[in-house]
Amino acid sequence: MRHDFQIFRSLVRDAMSPPPLMLAPGTECGAAVARMAALAAPCAAVTDAGGRPIGLLTDQDVARRIAFQVPAGAPVETVMTRTVPSVRASDRLYHAVARMRRQRLRHLVVTDVEGRAVGMLDLDAALAATAGVLVRRIDRLAHEDSLAGWRAIKGQQAALAREMLDDHVPATEIQEFLTDINGDLYGQIVERALAAMADEGWGRPPVAFTVLLMGSGGRGENFLDPDQDNGFVLADYPDEAHGPIDRYFLELAERMTRDLDATGIPFCQGGVMATNPLWRKSLSQWQDQTRLWARRRSGGATLLADIFFDFQPVHGDPALAVVLRRHVGDLARRSRPLLQSMAHDDTVGGVALSLFGRLATAGVESIHRGRIELKIHARLPLVGCVRLLALAQGIEETPTLARIRRLGEAGVLVPGDVDGLVDAHCHIAQLILRQQVTDIEAGRLPGVHVETERLTAQERGRLHEALRAIDRLRKRTQIDLIGQQI
Numbered sequence: 001m002r003h004d005f006q007i008f009r010s011l012v013r014d015a016m017s018p019p020p021l022m023l024a025p026g027t028e029c030g031a032a033v034a035r036m037a038a039l040a041a042p043c044a045a046v047t048d049a050g051g052r053p054i055g056l057l058t059d060q061d062v063a064r065r066i067a068f069q070v071p072a073g074a075p076v077e078t079v080m081t082r083t084v085p086s087v088r089a090s091d092r093l094y095h096a097v098a099r100m101r102r103q104r105l106r107h108l109v110v111t112d113v114e115g116r117a118v119g120m121l122d123l124d125a126a127l128a129a130t131a132g133v134l135v136r137r138i139d140r141l142a143h144e145d146s147l148a149g150w151r152a153i154k155g156q157q158a159a160l161a162r163e164m165l166d167d168h169v170p171a172t173e174i175q176e177f178l179t180d181i182n183g184d185l186y187g188q189i190v191e192r193a194l195a196a197m198a199d200e201g202w203g204r205p206p207v208a209f210t211v212l213l214m215g216s217g218g219r220g221e222n223f224l225d226p227d228q229d230n231g232f233v234l235a236d237y238p239d240e241a242h243g244p245i246d247r248y249f250l251e252l253a254e255r256m257t258r259d260l261d262a263t264g265i266p267f268c269q270g271g272v273m274a275t276n277p278l279w280r281k282s283l284s285q286w287q288d289q290t291r292l293w294a295r296r297r298s299g300g301a302t303l304l305a306d307i308f309f310d311f312q313p314v315h316g317d318p319a320l321a322v323v324l325r326r327h328v329g330d331l332a333r334r335s336r337p338l339l340q341s342m343a344h345d346d347t348v349g350g351v352a353l354s355l356f357g358r359l360a361t362a363g364v365e366s367i368h369r370g371r372i373e374l375k376i377h378a379r380l381p382l383v384g385c386v387r388l389l390a391l392a393q394g395i396e397e398t399p400t401l402a403r404i405r406r407l408g409e410a411g412v413l414v415p416g417d418v419d420g421l422v423d424a425h426c427h428i429a430q431l432i433l434r435q436q437v438t439d440i441e442a443g444r445l446p447g448v449h450v451e452t453e454r455l456t457a458q459e460r461g462r463l464h465e466a467l468r469a470i471d472r473l474r475k476r477t478q479i480d481l482i483g484q485q486i
Contacts, residue, residue: 012096013089016110016119022047023057029074033062043107043120045084046076051116053084053109086111089118092184096121145192147262150185154264157181158224158440161433171430172221172401179222185263186211186230186256187315193255197248206245208235210316211256214272218310219383220399221429224436225446228260228268229307231279233286233320249280272307283320287327294335302341306384309391310398325396332391336481339388343481346384347474351467352377359464361452371449372463378428379448382421382470385477389413392481400425421473424466431455431463 021044023032036044036059046055057076086109087096096108100123110119157178164174190211198204215229216222232253237245253274261267274280281289290308293301309328313321332339352372354360360377362368383400390403393410397403401422408418436446452460478485 010093011089012087012091012093012108012110012121013119015093015125016089016121017125018119021045022051022117023076025054025075025077027076029071029076029078032057032076036062042122045109045117045120047117050114052114053086053111053117055082056084056107056109058107084109086117087121088113095184097123145188147259150188150259150263153181153185158437158446161224162437162441165434165437170426171433172426174433175216175221175223175429178224178226179217179220182217182222182226182265183213183314185265186213186260189259189263190252190256190315193252193259196255197251202248202251205252206241206248207237208317208320209233209249210313210318210320211274212311212321213314214307214311216310217314218312218398220312221383223433223446224440227266228257229272230257230268230274230314231272231308231311232274232281233313233324234280234282235317235320236282236284246277246280250275253280278304283324286324290328290331294331294338297337297341302338302345305338306342306345306387309387312398329391329394329396333394336392339392340481342384343388343477346388347381347478347482349376349381351381351471351474353464353467353471357464357468359452359460359467362449368447368449370453371451373449374428374432375448378424378467378470379432381474382425382428385470385473386421388477388481417469417473420465420469423462424469427459427462427466431459 021035021039021041023035023044023046025046025048027046032044035041036057043056043058045053046057048054055077085103085105085107087099089110089112099105100108100121106123108121109117110121112118161174161178164177165171194205210233212218212231212233213229214231216226217229232249234245234249257267257273257275267273272279278289290305293305309332311321311324352360352374359372361370361372386400386403386407389407389412390397393407393412395403395406395410397406404413404418404421404425407413408415413421431450432448435448435450439446455463475485
């Protein structure tokens with residue numbers, strides 16, 4: 001992703017300084033000030049025996065509470081700020097910047113997952129990690145942790161996508177950006193639900209788990225209209241413990257999906273959500289389920305596999321997803337009949353070209369008259385065929401561009417095909433995203449029917465070449481996996 005938008009992917013640890021000056025309780029103020037002066041440290045953390053911050057001594061504390069006011073031998077606890085503003089090293093940097101600006105903080109203590117102080121984040125250093133023009137975008141994408149705040153973040157995405165398009169950011173990078181922001185919303189919503197459940201007596205999660213994003217979210221290819229394609233992977237547990245464990249995660253799933261819907265990421269109409277037991281399983285159950293799909297190879301099984309195989313973890317313990325990814329990769333590579341069945345579904349539809357090779361637009365009887373549908377008749381066959389060829393090769397990456405390039409490295413695709421498919425993927429993403437922004441600005445729901453009259457001659461020509469490349473890929477996939485064109 002371009003450097004000027006990297007801030008939205010950066011973590012606090014990327015901009016923090018080394019561990020701050022740490023003082024033990026009981027340290028005399030005179031000694032503390034001397035050490036701060038010697039190190040030119042603007043602040044010092046007062047930590048307990050376990051390294052957890054219990055107070056913060058800043059240069060303002062020195063000026064207001066120590067200088068000419070308390071004896072040099074007074075302990076630092078008498079003057080330190082007892083409310084310690086802190087942030088985790090694994091938090092998003094832009095959230096930390098927005099919080100520091102809102103609360104007028106100059107420093108944040110950085111902690112690890114155990115709450116131990118591991119660094120210090122300085123506002124000037126954090127802002128230096130960004131570009132000044134991004135501060136406004138940071139403020140728009142980082143609100144207080146509430147449904148209203150998250151809904152505002154979701155509502156800003158179209159305007160930000162417009163700015164990025166106008167700034168000539170490639171659409172595929174904007175998709176990564178949108179996916180990251182949506183994934184961040186997932187994480188915040190899940191953490192809020194977990195905290196509320198703990199307060200209400202549910203306790204903490206009984207076993208480790210991870211939240212999966214599937215479909216376009218798993219590929220890092222969200223547009224402006226994603227719905228919820230999500231699931232849970234739970235660490236294995238004894239069968240006799242299933243009742244209370246499943247009740248806990250069903251409650252979490254219901255809260256997560258409800259709040260996502262309220263935020264602006266709607267329920268999946270097909271039920272691909274963690275509230276559905278089909279998408280809420282332990283690691284072993286997921287492994288058994290995917291083996292069953294491979295054996296059955298029915299239309300329903302291949303559809304579910306098609307949705308699932310693009311999964312990526314978005315919150316929780318990623319190790320569970322790593323194990324599951326390896327299992328799925330091995331299973332798909334060894335299950336040629338499953339890939340053949342999936343190929344029937346993914347390649348049966350044609351691309352948006354007429355019998356004579358022209359762009360095929362909707363007819364006069366359609367509400368989309370004069371527009372070309374680029375989801376079913378362009379993007380899905382491209383994504384689906386690339387996925388199948390990648391699975392057959394054991395390629396674990398899920399983004400379509402990464403899969404295309406890996407297929408080229410493996411010799412499955414020749415360089416000319418790689419270049420053509422990369423361009424096809426990027427151009428179609430650009431046209432769909434631009435149309436969706438235009439739709440939203442006009443008060444319409446974002447769609448995938450692109451107005452051909454708005455395309456330049458160069459864009460039409462490039463789209464025509466893209467569709468021809470996808471059609472060749474579709475036929476190539478049929479021959480490779482099914483043995484004949486269908």
